[in-house]
Amino acid sequence: PFESALVRVGRSGRVSVYTGAMAMGQGLKTILAQITADQLGVRPEDITVVSGDTSTVPLGLGGFASRQTVTAGNSTYLAAKAVREKAIAAAAALLDVPPDNLRIEDGVVREPGKNLSISLLEIADSLAGAPGYKLAAGVSPGLEAAINFETSALTYGLGVHAVELEVEPNTGGVKLLNYVIVNDCGKVINPQTAEGQIHGGVVHGIGNALFEWMGYDENAQPFTMTLSEYLLPTAPEIPPIDVQLVEYPSPKNPLGVKGIGESGTVPAAAAIVSGVEDALRDYKVTIEEIPVNPAKLFELIRRPSATAR
Template sequence: YDAGAYCPYGLIVPIVAGTTLPGPYHVPNYHCEFTAVFTNKTPVSPYRGAGRPHGVFVMERLLDRAADGLEIDRAEIRRRNLIQPDEFPYDVGLIYQDNAPVQYDSGDYPRCLARAAEMIGYADWRAQQEAYRTAGRYLGLGVACYVEGTGIGPYEGCRVTVEPSGQVFAATGVGTQGQGHMTAFAQIVADHLGVTPRDVTVRTGDTAAFGWGTGTFASRAAVVAGTAASMAAAAVREKTRIVAATLLEARPDEIELADGKVFVRGVPSRALPLGEVAAAANPLRFAMPREWEGPGLEATRFFAPPRGTFSNGVHACIVEIDPETGMLSLHRYVIVHDCGRVLNPLIVEGQIHGGVAQGLGGAFWEKVVYDAQGQPLTTTFMDYLLPTAADLPSFEVGHEETPTPLNPLGVKGAGEAGVIPVGAAIAQAVEDALRPFRVHITEMPLSPSRVWELVAGTRRSA
């Protein structure tokens, strides 16, 4: 592991790579060692995926080698070795980055593989490929499976407050860089309080609003902070029922919240706006009932998960290679993803699309090159290649939902899943396309020039 000139984030990247490598498979014998060194290069710090693509690349390439050596179909060798749904929780026997055991909590790995194969048209692929080769075109298909450790601790918290105006405020310590936290947290809180997400204002990463938190990393915000928001909103809902029961002369268990109102079940005419209940919860005269446990409709809750929860999925793609130039064209890209309960499908798909695009850059275009003295050679975008929208196909996404038992929402993280298996899937597809040239891919990232060199090398040795 080349840490570069400094080590700003410890050994997280190689640790995550080593603990991700076994993937969704039965691996009864596994031993991993890594050597970390300092060099006079750019420092390395976690980046979306943070070691997971490296571990998945190694395992998936090993499975491809085993499939070829045993003359087994590449998808079939994966299917035979997948952990089955009735084996969860599954103890991998390793220690994760949070110092907790790597224990897969839930999933249906065979179902994800079968769905990805169906979506990409795997059963008919060989006939299609042969037709392309007859026409002088070199197309290949790749498929890669993965798991993603998400939702690690130590904790996150959230405070939820209902104002006399009826507006709801939620504050949490996690930071936001565009993941859609405001929308997702507002949805969670709104569901508990019977309001719309537009009625909920969310503040993140502001110590003036909420002073406790660990941060946004490791695909954890929806899992840890989202659960804290749910717990706080549920506590506010129960307090609302207690206060409203006094006002509406009913029992707390008869009180319902919906459409911004608080009412007696079965008697919608006996109702109050949520804001009026919030105002009544802060009495200016008379004695406060002991069961209110303080003024206002407000609660703070913290969630500390016992360990991380594991998302999983399968990517499949079809690529075309021009052996004369080494250029790659992406024809199709399919993703089947399981992050437990999906809170907001649009946000999850956006995370997946962005991750796949980023992963494709790292698989085929982007590479920082140094000379023998450690001086960077790729210092402009003329040298450091980036994929554009014109290089990418429309992504096809299939959601599977296997809720986790480790939090009450049943959610798993989704922020990094899109990038994780891309390098492995692309490597397999390129190798499949260039099978007539006996090219073997053992590295990432590739590039047009590198693919051309590999083809030229096999031609010289033929």
Template sequence: MQTEQKQRRANGELIGAGVAMFVEKSGLGPFDDVRITVNTSGMVEVVTGAASVGQGVETVVAQICADTLGVRYDAINVIHGQTNRIARGLGAFASRVTVMTGEATRLAAIKLRDRILAIAAELLQSPAADLDIVDGLIVRSGGSAGPSIRLAQIAAALAPGSKLLGDDEPGLSAEASFESRHMTYPYGVHIAVVKLAADTGAVAIERYLVAYDIGKAVNPMLVNGQIVGGVAQGIGGALYEEFAYDDRGEPLSVTFADYLMPTSREVPDVEVIITEDAPSPLNPMGLKGAGEGGANAVGAAIASAIDNALGMPGAITRLPVMPQTIKALLKAKIESGA
């Protein structure tokens, strides 16, 4: 890439590359609660106080529950944002949902799994240690031959008045809370390649790359999507979205005709590399947050790339970088004979 850029600069193009490295804070506590219930049809319901803002919390929570409990992903329904269903919840912010709610889900699923196997052991007259749950069916572990029973049958056996209940409440459910006083720290690098238009001062992003270590990617496609969306947001802050005011302090950017935002035309294809080289030691799954890793280094990477294209290290000192800023810098460079 550097050889190509050198050749293009020799042909008069204003092209440059910039790099920005970052460490992110994520997984803010202090707690998250989850309740998991299996009904008499064998369907699993996960109730959480977390919030969905389009980041795919339903998918991630269902995946973690399915893997831990031993049921099919499509047998799980995730309920969130309903205060009449669960007492506590802190919402979605600080890249926290997968870390906090995900671990609470895993803990609740472990508790529920242990209870299911204990009840199944009594019904099947077999030690719980010899049983496993596979796609919602309790079977002998290791594929050994023997009787089996479905989760729906276990749930039905725990109806009110059942002798299996003992002192427990009717129904097949478990609750868990995950608490954490320390945040997790994902990290990554952004690389931007830009080309400047000498006549208009416009900045075109030719290539953009992000490498991000998330510790453990429960759903890599969701992580990729969040990073790409974050880059689009970061490009807006780096090049377009300016808060302008007049001399009296009145805002001038009050409509979308005055406040520019990037579209699919301005946002390039973002190349994303997701790594899992450094799992967090603060939760058993090694999870770190992904929500902000796509946005927070964009401004620095693009500013660095513009500096490189101008051949003026440290020239860009504020964002967004507007075309008039580029033209002024080019004019100053020509006048100085640099």
């Protein structure tokens, strides 16, 4: 239902983002740095993102269910926006200019066209307080903001998967030739990480469809315990994957983003099984269970009235 974010500009001028969300390889730190950088006019690489550390942020729900960009992304966006507004308000008081005249660029608040500016470092230092000096009028101490964005409903990406494949009826072998995805991610924060996440999801889905089978004996003990028994797709089994991102921003959150963490995986098995059935339409093969390994498929080809169970 929510995620936490704290955006802080320290007295050194360093920008930090703290969130209860969990970074686990999905590019979370990259997009939170980008979102913050867009608001504060600094480079993403100059921002430190700390995630999933209860010593810095006590609240957080973790990484699951295609939610991180929707929840943590919007919390970070709103917190960074609040810090931006506070920095401009403080600069306006310190420089004695209207706040509407000020812009933030390269970590500096300035009035365009005039030789008048103050850095985020100087603003943060002034708002940290010093004995004998008062803060800028109307501005509270510290250049930071914490937001727990709560959404009434998570939003998910909509996608279409198409696969081109070949089936060798004499062996039951399946060869994937080409894979195309068109995916609506809402507003795309980072196209490279979005495409990469969908790529990874598709590979996972290929494993679900053709390789990954968990076997148990009569005592309910697993016997597919190593990678020689529990098969995973490797590079030779992966076809060229073409990802086309389309953007239809969500009206459910300020950033307009949608979750795509599972959109690469969920449709993949259905697309592949449909392709196999189409390739074997002359054999009247119907597949009702995955993964579809060559032995199972060969049996179905030989007994076209049977189904995979």
